[in-house]
Amino acid sequence: MCREFISYLGVGVVSENAAVKVDVVIVGGGPSGSTVGTLLKKYRPDLEVVILEKEKFPREHVGESQLPAIGPILDEMGVWEKVEEANFPIKIGGTYRWGTSKELWAFEFLPLSKFKDEARPAQFKGQRVFTAFQVERARYDKILLDHAREMGVEVYEETMVRNVDAAGSEIKSITTQDGTRYEAKHFVDCSGYAGVLRKALGVKIDVPSKLKNMAVWDYWDNADWAIEVGVGGTRVEVLSISAGWIWFIPLGPTRTSIGYICPVEHYKKMSMKPEELYQHAIAQEPRVQELIKNAKQDGEVRTTHDWSYVSEKMVGDNWFLTGESAGFADPILAGGMTLAHSSAREVAYIILADFEESKEITWLKKRYEETQTRRIRQYIRFADYWYFANGQFTDLEDLTKEIAASEGLKMNSKEAFRWLSLGGFTDEDFFLPGLGGLDLVAVKEVARRLSKDTDSELEWELTKFNTFKLNLTGAKKETMPLYNGGEIHKIEAYRRGNKLLPAIGQFKIVMELIAKHSDITQFMQVAEAHLRNADKHINSSVTLQQCVATLEMMLVDGWVNGKYNPKRPRITVDFTGGKTDQGIRDIPDELRVHYHDGIPEAASETPSEAASEK
Numbered sequence: 001m002c003r004e005f006i007s008y009l010g011v012g013v014v015s016e017n018a019a020v021k022v023d024v025v026i027v028g029g030g031p032s033g034s035t036v037g038t039l040l041k042k043y044r045p046d047l048e049v050v051i052l053e054k055e056k057f058p059r060e061h062v063g064e065s066q067l068p069a070i071g072p073i074l075d076e077m078g079v080w081e082k083v084e085e086a087n088f089p090i091k092i093g094g095t096y097r098w099g100t101s102k103e104l105w106a107f108e109f110l111p112l113s114k115f116k117d118e119a120r121p122a123q124f125k126g127q128r129v130f131t132a133f134q135v136e137r138a139r140y141d142k143i144l145l146d147h148a149r150e151m152g153v154e155v156y157e158e159t160m161v162r163n164v165d166a167a168g169s170e171i172k173s174i175t176t177q178d179g180t181r182y183e184a185k186h187f188v189d190c191s192g193y194a195g196v197l198r199k200a201l202g203v204k205i206d207v208p209s210k211l212k213n214m215a216v217w218d219y220w221d222n223a224d225w226a227i228e229v230g231v232g233g234t235r236v237e238v239l240s241i242s243a244g245w246i247w248f249i250p251l252g253p254t255r256t257s258i259g260y261i262c263p264v265e266h267y268k269k270m271s272m273k274p275e276e277l278y279q280h281a282i283a284q285e286p287r288v289q290e291l292i293k294n295a296k297q298d299g300e301v302r303t304t305h306d307w308s309y310v311s312e313k314m315v316g317d318n319w320f321l322t323g324e325s326a327g328f329a330d331p332i333l334a335g336g337m338t339l340a341h342s343s344a345r346e347v348a349y350i351i352l353a354d355f356e357e358s359k360e361i362t363w364l365k366k367r368y369e370e371t372q373t374r375r376i377r378q379y380i381r382f383a384d385y386w387y388f389a390n391g392q393f394t395d396l397e398d399l400t401k402e403i404a405a406s407e408g409l410k411m412n413s414k415e416a417f418r419w420l421s422l423g424g425f426t427d428e429d430f431f432l433p434g435l436g437g438l439d440l441v442a443v444k445e446v447a448r449r450l451s452k453d454t455d456s457e458l459e460w461e462l463t464k465f466n467t468f469k470l471n472l473t474g475a476k477k478e479t480m481p482l483y484n485g486g487e488i489h490k491i492e493a494y495r496r497g498n499k500l501l502p503a504i505g506q507f508k509i510v511m512e513l514i515a516k517h518s519d520i521t522q523f524m525q526v527a528e529a530h531l532r533n534a535d536k537h538i539n540s541s542v543t544l545q546q547c548v549a550t551l552e553m554m555l556v557d558g559w560v561n562g563k564y565n566p567k568r569p570r571i572t573v574d575f576t577g578g579k580t581d582q583g584i585r586d587i588p589d590e591l592r593v594h595y596h597d598g599i600p601e602a603a604s605e606t607p608s609e610a611a612s613e614k
């Protein structure tokens, strides 16, 4: 199929019943559409792939602050360098005023003290693997869409899908506004909030959140962020005010996105126009006032409402939902684009497998739906919890118990709250313990900041014990898909309830090491040596941190049992505090592990059964 043919159809020379037949039709050319298209063409250049996009790019879009999990996907797409060349600010974390303290606090993917202000454009290696971008979506989405086109995807802008002809769970064809009808082996809904295929198919959505929020935002030229927020490594700023919060996202040397999110009820109560509400909110925030004192506002305040949801179905006979059409979680955690890119990547792999005549398609679709549903729900729950901690909800007890119950855990509210702050939100996401691209340490740090006891150390369950044993009792063995290098591999996993333990990566290392070295001192020594020998290129402190985080998650989730042997040392896990010139207190630096109880590290008594047991 070629472009001329489509135009030809567009002017109506071909009879209206004739359809253009291609392999894959993608509706929407945002981040998820470009990801599906690019990866399909990368691994199967012979496939005919079409993206139908309603707008002419560059077009504006909200949702600018990314997470590091996007980096490897951009790299796999072959577009990371192009995004880097656009010189978007590098994001190393977030600055918050939220929760019980009025002070600013930060969490970071890469500690500022470790971040080197290197020349750009750089390559996707070293420190940049741990960073993200803050992107002006008009430019970012265009770079990605143009890249998809260069990879051979037929991209049609200003081409709106108007009609979807579906029978049961199968899409027969779709028709654009100019009357062109497409038939394809697969259709992918990447139309974001519009959910074009989802709505046409009558797929219901679930709204598992108590939040009914809205957003108002605008763009500013020449805000002072370069001085206040940093030049080389920037942070998203999330600043809570009386009835909501303000985001401040540096998008480039002169452009900044500033938005306000509040409950819809508050908006109604204020009886103000959106522009007035926006100005009223910004006037309450002295830090933002200071940053914009020399800046000029675009003056076109944008709004959106209708909040978190999850689609009840994400796959059908010949269709998939990805990105925001599959679900949306409140932007407090800046996870939307991570969910969009990662879901789109997985769908591309499943479609590729189908073109390779894989017999596993039903299983792969089921796994995709389960994983994506779980990721979106986790984000929504964490966002609810986050808002609660800011006083937006009054029923903490119910909320924490509900969250624990949805994980199949019966806990009273106190236990549930503690479980959450230990990292109860985390899962085997991306084969690392975390939450949609945020690692366990970041989630714990955030949860601690949200808890009442902000002065306490980050709590680690594993510091109570020193002898650990793998516990697979009652777990069923199953397989999980691993998407890598254009192929899907099957890996072993254990399932207990709705918890999964994949036997890969850090999880596999911990499972193997803990089986041989139940004593924590020996475990740490062997883990460190193992990681050093396994890959000399990776940053050993970060990897050891992940290893400790993995053991912690396995302990909290019951995959490992802990005991305390009074004759053996335990470990203390902590972060060094630090001060920066930005007035932010207690920025976490690298993980440090101390051995305590006064027993030297070299002690090698055999661990014995001991008094306390988890």
Ligand SMILES: Cc1cc2nc3c(=O)[nH]c(=O)nc-3n(C[C@H](O)[C@H](O)[C@H](O)COP(=O)(O)OP(=O)(O)OC[C@H]3O[C@@H](n4cnc5c(N)ncnc54)[C@H](O)[C@@H]3O)c2cc1C
Binding pocket: 027, 028, 029, 030, 031, 032, 033, 052, 053, 054, 055, 061, 062, 063, 064, 065, 066, 067, 159, 160, 161, 162, 190, 191, 192, 193, 194, 196, 215, 304, 322, 323, 324, 325, 331, 334, 335, 336, 337, 338, 340
């Ligand atoms: C207030 C707010 C703040 C946010 N902040 C963040 C953030 O800081 N970080 C983050 O990661 N995410 C954020 N998000 C979420 C983020 O915007 C989305 O997750 C992301 O854009 C989803 O990408 P997508 O490709 O699925 O959809 P989109 O980016 O919305 O792309 C969908 C495309 O489909 C096209 N389309 C729609 N209908 C049709 C049709 N009928 N025919 C053809 N094309 C069509 C649209 O024109 C659009 O280009 C935020 C969202 C909101 C609402």
